Amino acid sequence: MTQSLATIFLVDDDASVLRGLGRLLRTVGYATKTFSSPAEFLAQLPRDTPGCAVLDLRMPGLNGLELQQTMESRDCHLPVIFISGHGDVPASVRAMKAGAVDFLLKPFDEQQLLGAISQALLKDAASRASRAEAAELHARHAVLTPREREVCTLVAQGLTNKEVAQQLGTTEKTIKVHRARVIQKLGVDSIAELVRFVDRLGQN
The missing domain is CATH 1.10.10.10 (Winged helix-like DNA-binding domain superfamily/Winged helix DNA-binding domain)
Known part of the structure; x- marks a missing residue:
């Protein structure tokens, strides 16, 4: 998947983090959409857009893990990268078990984030190809x-x-x-x- 086809969805209640990450990702060629709350993101939940979601772990209302679960329940399969300002080991374990691509502690190195995003986009492309194959097989069988x-x-x-x-x-x-x-x-x-x-x- 080329960068031009992917959208990185950023969800964080810290406006300065959204601005900084959005600027970084646009600089390297990614289309980005930023959301200041889980509710705002869910109101515009993408289902067919290639990309990944970068979610803050601790936010008012739904936390990052709950947002990830809600995404799945609403048939949004974007790979998730968690970011957190807290060294919460149990949360990071739960995140990885739930299928997160990575769990980054703030402040993290830019290359760490870009590397995690590259992994997430590869995962997204593979998942989309698998779902497309499944749909084609079931259509033929039907x-x-x-x-x-x-x-x-x-x-x-x-x-x-x-x-x-x-x-x-x-x-x-x-x-x-x-x-x-x-x-x-x-x-x-x-x-x-x-x-x-x-x-x-x-x-x-």
Whole structure:
């Protein structure tokens, strides 16, 4: 992901921190949006914008960890970097367990923040690619009829046409027709590809 495509969302109740970080990030080419409170950020919550969120840990109202949880519950999957003026080890542990990219103590080195943002953007790009693949797999699978889905699952488990027919209470000839349609609709060229498709579908 190039910097020009990413937006860094800064949430901190300290106006001087917002100004300083915003200036730094714009200087190195990042688009930035700043928010002085969690409520302000949630009112404009981005869902499809590439980027990451830099959140202060301690703020009035929701704290950073609670804001992160609220983002997830509202289907916002931006990677999160926490910043804090307090050496709160338990909070940093909770943050990392909740999936935060990094936890930086103020005052932190500019390069620490830029490095964490680079990591976060790589994570965001990978997550977006994974979600796009999952959506594409499910869309292809959705065109199958209920019976074709049953056949697809059983064939992917390694059952022969005869075994599938016995399990579904139909003829081997009918299963051959269903299997051919499954392969055609899913756009795969072989049973091996069909097995890989079903594996990836299950992982997503």
